[in-house]
Amino acid sequence: MLETVTADNDVTAEGQAPAARLQDLLERVAQADQRAFSELYDALSPRVFGLIKRLLRDHAQSEEVTQEVFLEIWQTATRFDPNKGGATTWILTMAHRRAVDRVRSSQSSRDRDTRIGIRDYKVDYDHVSETIEVRLEHERVEKAMTRLTELQRQAVSLAYYGGYSHSEVAQMLSVPIGTVKTRLRDGMIRLRDELGVTS
């Protein structure tokens, strides 16, 4: 008999935890299981820290926000609903939100990079090589990004990777705020379609 049992949940590349395992860990974290939390941390903290540091740049602040995120995971795991999205989605969304909050709340560091400009907010190509999986994900996004107009791409990158608000993005790109809103939406819809995201 042919066995296809674990194919769907299997590890797809070194270091990549299958979604089902993460969900199971999160369920256990919701029951105050510290060992499960420890495993979940090991599995996802490089993702969380990498993303936060992408936005904040500053190592110490990135550690602080990573800590906030993981304590929030501990506190709110009881509210995680697996029917409404995976563990990675839940956690990375939380991480981005927290990183953006931190960026917004530290105005002084905002001025830091208004001048650095847009080139810095492209997805870093050179640094992405750790695992095949990460590389593939990266290339998929990179490719999808090329389907956007220049303005869409810049607006989306500044907002997501820079943590800038739409009005800041408008200022940086010297376009009306209404245009930025539309470009963020068109751009994200295009990415959604290119990346095959469905709800």
Added chain:
Amino acid sequence: MTRKDDASLSGAYALNALDAEEAKAFEAHLAENEETRNEVTELADTAVLLGLAVAPETPPASLKASIMAQLATTPQLDREPVTSPDARFAGRAETAAQARWFQRPVNAIIGIAAAVALIIGGGVAVNAISTNVTQSAEANQLAAIQAASDSQSLKGSVAGGGKATLVYAPSLKASALIVEGMNALPADKVYELWYINEAGARPAGTFTIGPDGKMWQVLEGTMTPGDAVGVTVEPHGGSTAPTTDPVLVIASA
């Protein structure tokens, strides 16, 4: 704002690019508009893929130790009373309407973060504890104890006020005590930790309590199976045997 204007914010919202007030207004719109809601869900999932395209970076081990050290004193939210017959009394109609949408993890965060701040009383507790964690060797030990496969967490109450949690890993013969709400002592006194069994009490280190009433410490020496852990008040410098009645005793299994 017209409905069309509202819908056009879905991209900015999914990217966290709205300011707090705009986001709130948009959420009110979302609560009533299923189509936009679905769009935002998809765009937020798309944003996660942008996040997964970032190169992962492993944070320093000290960070994990610091986080693990805080779990025992960080309360978890109750599960949502979804099927409770009393749920209809849970809040205003507006809240109830949003709840359907806000149960989605993507946006639940905003509301929950505020609730958490209330429950844990802000970052004060967290910061107070993380100050200790600069002693990172000890923090690493604590993390190891908490992460051990046989790690157990035992609770106790302190006479005169305060709660204690003993984290014990028999495989490591090590334990750590985490307390909150304990009284500070005069300068000439310290709290002393003891391993207690039929043979008597062995000293396991001393500690003091700051104004915030919080402390955690890895016990000195080795804990043997069946040992209870006790705390007494002793003269500055500690004693070789307890001289007062314990304010806390936690028995291990």
